[in-house]
Amino acid sequence: MKFTINKKITIFLAGAAALVVVLFLLRGVFVRLYVSHKINKIEQAYNLDINYTSLKVAGIAGARVENFYVKPIDGDTLIRIKDIKVKLSFFKLLLLRPDITNLKADNIEVNFIKRDSVSNFDFLYKSSPKKQSDTTSTSLFNFKKTSERMFSLLLEIIPSKADIKNVRVKYENNGYLLTLDMPQFEVKNGGFETKLFTSEQGLKETLVAKGVLDESDEVISADIFGGDTSRFVMPFLEYRWGAKVMFDTLSFSIKNNGTEDDRLVVTGSAKAKGFSVLHQRVSPEEVSLNRGELQFKFNIGDNYAELDSSSIAICNQFSFSPFLRLEKSKNWLVKASIHKDKFPSDELFSSLPKGLFNNLDGIKTSGQLKYDFNLEIDFSNVDSLKLESSLKPIGFKIINFGNTDLRRMNGEFEYTAYENGVPVRTFPVGPSSGNFRTLSQISPYLQMAVLQSEDGGFFYHDGFLMDAIRGALATDIKEKRFRRGGSTISMQLVKNVYLSRHKTLARKFEEILIVWLIENNRLSSKERMFEVYMNIIEWGPGVYGAAEAARFYFDKDVRDINANEAIFLASIIPSPKRALNSFDSEYKLKPSLEGYYRLLAGRLKIKGLISEEEEMAIKPEVKLGEAAKKLIDSRNIPETF
DSSP states (O other): OHHHHHHHHHHHHHHHHHHHHHHHHTHHHHHHHHHHHHHHHHHHHHTEEEEOSEEEEETTTEEEEEEEEEEETTSOOOEEEEEEEEEEOHHHHHTTOOOEEEEEEEEEEEEEEEETTEETTGGGGSOOHHHHHOTTOOOOOOHHHHHHHHHHHHHHHSOSEEEEEEEEEEEEETTEEEEEEEEEEEEETTEEEEEEEEEETTEEEEEEEEEEEETTTTEEEEEEEESSSSOEEOSSHHHHHSOEEEESEEEEEEEEEEEETTEEEEEEEEEEEEEEEEETTTEEEEEEEEEEEEEEEEEEOSSEEEEOTTOEEEETTEEEOEEEEEEESSSEEEEEEEEEEEEEHHHHHTTSOBTTOGGGTTOEEEEEEEEEEEEEEETTSGGGOEEEEEEEEEEEEEEEOTTSOTTGGGSOEEEEEEETTEEEEEEEESTTSTTOOOGGGSOHHHHHHHHHHHOTTTTTSSSOOHHHHHHHHHHHHHHTSOOOOOOOHHHHHHHHHHSOSOOSHHHHHHHHHHHHHHHHTTSSOHHHHHHHHHHHSBOSTTOBSHHHHHHHHHSSOGGGOOHHHHHHHHHTSSSGGGGGGGBOTTSOBOGGGHHHHHHHHHHHHHTTSSOHHHHHHOOSOOOOOHHHHHHHHHHTSOSOO
16 A cells, blocks of 8 residues: 555656656747737737737746847837846746746837827827727726735846946937937846936926835835936926926835735835925925925725825825825725824924925914814715815914915005916005095995805805815816805905915815904904905905996995995906996896896895895896996907907
């Protein structure tokens, strides 16, 4: 019996040895079959010509390819490599899953060329025919599997030992030229260091990268910094998107922690020092961040990816823990939250990025703050959107206002009106102006009509109306454009009095924070804020303030404005330059305003300004003054002003 078992083992081992020998002898066939299969598949899918002059097998699992190139049919050559030598894992090769353990390459050229509207990389934007034709598939994108594949692929493509020499990447687009040269990229003992030389339209820079590629622990990390004393200016971004991006050092580290509770866990960090951005949509000035860092933990399941709330984001001296979850079934679901308990207020205000909050630069505060933010968007039902944002002061006090004294509108001040970013008129807001009117000198009908039209809760809220903001955001998402803003009178006032006319992210961020400071610290009373608002808002071409509006449209003092006139004036605040479009050639209001008049009349009655009988008598009828009539006549009622 024992002899029989030993005999079987011997036969098995001999067979296995023979199989290994056969497979070794046929290794070249395996390599060529695999390469040929992959090349044919890619060529057919993307209409490419992929070829090489020779493919040789050496050693147990080595291969050498000479004069390899990738070229779109009827297009410029995209990739050309003179010489590639690879050493593969023999046993993985038998499974047609080559794992590169050693890589040498020399003279690599990658050319992205665009002439007129045709480029040699258009195929990169196209889906494969299989994906295009599979219209009946009900399979969903799998976050977990895709992440695992990407991580493994990255570690396999760049092996623990590699020596790549003379790499040039070129981008050429109708006169624009960018080149990136890398003389050598060497990976040894899991570490690498390389220099990258860039040339953009003749401007040359040097970039240094040092890092670790640890396949056993599945860790990838790198430090990237400029090779000279100045900050590195990232090429291409200004040309393509108008953004000038600079930094001293960028660092990142990513670790695959494996699967926990059916989810992939990825941890790591990303850091930036001396980072700055200059883009006209962000701010007219350079926005600088001395220190930015994210210590992250990502949980990735089959149908979701989330930034765990244990993650920490750092902006200069200020830190917080964000949560973000993206979930996909039939539709997308987005959740985000920030909860930061009591913290010193000056941590926030001293950490504001330079160039983003110019009016608040230098502000000093004491006390504490507490912040809560929650957002939930179900794209199958956008109207159910949930949004909450609350910054609560605890013993908060402003010690120094910095660049701008936010109390200045309490007294007389100079106001400048703009059109298309250009100043058109400057006038005092106060007693020295012949057009200034206190609230007691303005018709109560006009005051209430403006309040009910623009911000009915002005005297009761703290600067923001979350319901209006939620509604505006839902509308913007559905229409895929910024259509509504959800602005309160407080927000409009701050924008006009303190901020530039540049429509940027900086202006919006600064607007929100200044409104909070004014409202929560009672830097101006509600009455004074509304009084200033009524004296500076535009009410037509070259018409500013309620007093001018009353004279221009009705040849009246503003205290004598009746309900019909007040409702008309309130209706034109959103688009003052189109005010006269509401009249026909006989100076009568068009019937389209009937609904608006009924709405405002009802609100005036509820507020007790008019009786039910007066409400029923209100209709879109006003008697225009001579100044307004002359402008209608001169422009023949144009569609736009």
